[in-house]
Amino acid sequence: xxxxxxxxxxxxxxxxxxxxxxxxxxxxxxxxxxxxxxxxxxxxxxxxxxxxxxxxxxxxxxxxxxxxxxxxxxxxxxxxxxxxxxxxxxxxxxxxxxxxxxxxxxxxxxxxxxxxxxxxxxxxxxxxxxxxxxxxxxxxxxxxxxxxxxxxxxxxxxxxxxxxxxxxxxxxxxxxxxxxxxxxxxxxxxxxxxxxxxxxxxxxxxxxxxxxxxxxxxxxxxxxxxxxxxxxxxxxxxxxxxxxxxxxxxxxxxxxxxxxxxxxxxxxxxxxxxxxxxxxxxxxxxxxxxxxxxxxxxxxxxxxxxxxxxxxxxxxxxxxxxxxxxxxxxxxxxxxxxxxxxxxxxxxxxxxxxxxxxxxxxxxxxxxxxxxxxxxxxxxxxxxxxxxxxxxxxxxxxxxxx
Ligand SMILES: O=C(O)CCC(=O)C(=O)O
Ligand SMILES: [Fe+2]
Numbered sequence: 001x002x003x004x005x006x007x008x009x010x011x012x013x014x015x016x017x018x019x020x021x022x023x024x025x026x027x028x029x030x031x032x033x034x035x036x037x038x039x040x041x042x043x044x045x046x047x048x049x050x051x052x053x054x055x056x057x058x059x060x061x062x063x064x065x066x067x068x069x070x071x072x073x074x075x076x077x078x079x080x081x082x083x084x085x086x087x088x089x090x091x092x093x094x095x096x097x098x099x100x101x102x103x104x105x106x107x108x109x110x111x112x113x114x115x116x117x118x119x120x121x122x123x124x125x126x127x128x129x130x131x132x133x134x135x136x137x138x139x140x141x142x143x144x145x146x147x148x149x150x151x152x153x154x155x156x157x158x159x160x161x162x163x164x165x166x167x168x169x170x171x172x173x174x175x176x177x178x179x180x181x182x183x184x185x186x187x188x189x190x191x192x193x194x195x196x197x198x199x200x201x202x203x204x205x206x207x208x209x210x211x212x213x214x215x216x217x218x219x220x221x222x223x224x225x226x227x228x229x230x231x232x233x234x235x236x237x238x239x240x241x242x243x244x245x246x247x248x249x250x251x252x253x254x255x256x257x258x259x260x261x262x263x264x265x266x267x268x269x270x271x272x273x274x275x276x277x278x279x280x281x282x283x284x285x286x287x288x289x290x291x292x293x294x295x296x297x298x299x300x301x302x303x304x305x306x307x308x309x310x311x312x313x314x315x316x317x318x319x320x321x322x323x324x325x326x327x328x329x330x331x332x333x334x335x336x337x338x339x340x341x342x343x344x345x346x347x348x349x350x351x352x353x354x355x356x357x358x359x360x361x362x363x364x365x366x367x368x369x370x371x372x373x374x375x376x377x378x379x380x381x382x383x384x385x386x387x388x389x390x391x392x393x394x395x396x397x398x399x400x401x402x
Contacts, residue, residue, distance in 0.1 A: 054258070054296065056306040059091040059315055067092055067206045075214040082211070082318055084300045088333030089274075091313040092203050099312045101199055102353070105192040105240065106278040107285075109351035112186055113151045113242040119185045123153070128173040129398040130154075131237070133180035140397050141263055149261055149339075153189070153240040155179040157197020157355070162234040172361045172387040174394055175235045189240075197238040200273035200314055200355040205231055207316055208271065208357075226322075230270060233360040235386065237269075243277075243350040246339050258296050258304065259336035261350070266332035266373070267319040268393055269358030274315040277352040279340075289348050290340035298334040307335075320373050321359055321386060328370040361387030 060081040066072055081090030112120075112134070123134040130138040136151035156162060161178045163169065169176040181190040205227055212225035230236075243261050277295070279288050288294065295307050297317070309315045317333040340348055359365075363386040367378045377392040378384065384392070 054304045054306050056291075056308055057087060059087060059089055059307060059309045059313075061091050061093050061309070061313065062207075062210075064092060064094045064096065064203070067203065067210065070209065072210075073213075074210045078211055078214045082330060087297055087299055087305060087307060088331065089297055089307055089315050089317040089335075091309040091315040092207065093310065093313045095199065095203055095312075095314055098196075098199060098314060101192070101196040102275050102278075102311070104188075105196045105353055106275065106351040107280075107283065108186060108189050108192055109153075109240050109242040110280055110283045110349055112153055112182070112189065112240070113244070113349075115182070115185050119182070120151075123180055123182055123185075125177060125180055128177045129394050131174035131394070132156075132177050138398060147263075148244075150241055150243045152242070153193075155181070155193055155197075155238055156234075156236055157194045157238045158201060158236050159234055168361070172391065174390055175237075175361050175387060193238060193240060196275075196353060197236075197355055200275075200353075201236060201357065203314055204271055204273050204316060204355065204357045226270065226325075229359050229363065230357050233358060233363070235269075235358045235361055237356045237358070239354045239356065241350075241352050241354065243337070243339070245281075245347050245349050246341075246345055256341075258338050261293075261339040262337035264298070264334055264336045266323075266334050267317070267354075267356055268321060268390065269319040269356040270321045270325075271357045272317050272319055273355040273357065274317065275353045276309055276311045276313065276315070277337075277350045278311075280349050280351065281347045286348060288340070289345045290342055293338050293340035293345075293350075296336050296338060300331060306338075319356070319358070321365065321389075323373065324365050324367055324371055327368040332373070358390075359386045361385060361390075365389055 060077055062074060062077050062081075066074060066077075077090070080086050082088060120134045120136070124130060125132040132154050134151065134153055137146045137148045139147045141147050156175075156179055163176050165176070183190065208225070208227035208230050212227050215225065274295075279286050279293075292306070296304055297307050298304050307315075317335065318330055320332040322330050323332045337350075339345075365384050365386055367373075367382040367384070369382075374393065374396070377389070377396070
């Protein structure tokens with residue numbers, strides 16, 4: 001049975017927010033996010049001890065018409081979804097045009113994955129460490145082994161050429177390189193990817209507006225917040241994911257694990273928009289063959305929970321940059337994906353799409369002492385640009401620059 005998560009009794013209602021100092025800098029590092037939560041919460045490590053039959057919970061849902069209404073107070077829903085008692089993920093329903101754009105793009109994922117190897121090779125971009133175009137087996141898992149369970153196609157759905165500045169392209173190749181599209185081998189991909197990516201981006205900005213409003217209750221609205229940072233950024237990245245059928249993937253040693261298809265991680269951007277995964281056999285949609293398969297999150301109270309949202313909803317979850325900018329008051333959401341198990345799942349593949357909404361490469365991140373993310377990467381003065389932070393993470397998870 002699926003239940004909606006309401007405030008569990010472990011936490012009492014967060015007192016209403018007080019006035020926050022506004023910041024006038026272009027890229028404030030401790031602006032109104034500091035007021036999101038009046039209680040400091042410590043973000044949990046991602047070691048997962050109890051992996052036995054997690055609860056299934058439905059995300060808190062906000063309808064598109066509610067989100068569109070700039071005068072509506074959505075604080076309670078945002079707090080229930082993203083607050084210390086929430087799952088760190090919420091969903092938006094009834095977004096006009098979304099279901100068909102999701103169908104169009106997710107059906108292209110197995111077609112892309114089954115293109116001849118030499119064609120996919122042409123779509124690779126080693127310069128950006130495979131952060132544009134096709135990527136398979138390039139990312140390292142925590143174990144140090146290459147991730148061969150899924151293939152990804154990355155592109156910036158908002159900007160084809162983020163900059164022409166060659167020094168920036170050299171410095172931040174994972175954001176500044178131009179997009180690569182399979183214009184000959186799968187010409188439909190470009191429009192389908194950009195259309196879905198842009199729609200999720202627009203909805204994400206609407207959500208960011210309400211997050212800022214919630215954060216700045218009682219304030220005048222001349223501060224720069226989440227919405228503006230994301231609106232001005234040139235770094236957004238879409239990822240079309242294709243999970244190979246289980247018997248083709250070498251996941252036997254992890255077969256019983258919750259994270260058998262995609263390991264536990266937090267996204268490093270600000271806000272990730274996610275579609276509900278689509279299961280297919282030979283490119284034809286099939287019902288999910290195992291109710292335990294799919295997305296799991298770890299809550300602020302250390303519970304592992306299977307998260308469900310409807311096919312026609314867009315889910316949004318919190319990334320590391322939001323945790324950094326909020327001084328640890330809003331934690332990044334650890335999540336993973338479980339592969340389906342059992343004989344009936346042979347040949348079943350999964351497609352989904354993630355839009356990583358993230359700050360611009362020159363956004364300054366001031367790492368607060370309370371935030372324990374990737375501490376080995378942080379310089380003594382605690383400051384990195386978002387572009388520098390991302391390149392350091394790539395050193396950690398991908399092959400180093402040659
Ligand atoms: O496959 C999914 O549902 C999640 C993918 C994901 O977490 C990611 O791409 O960062
Ligand atoms: Fe993720």
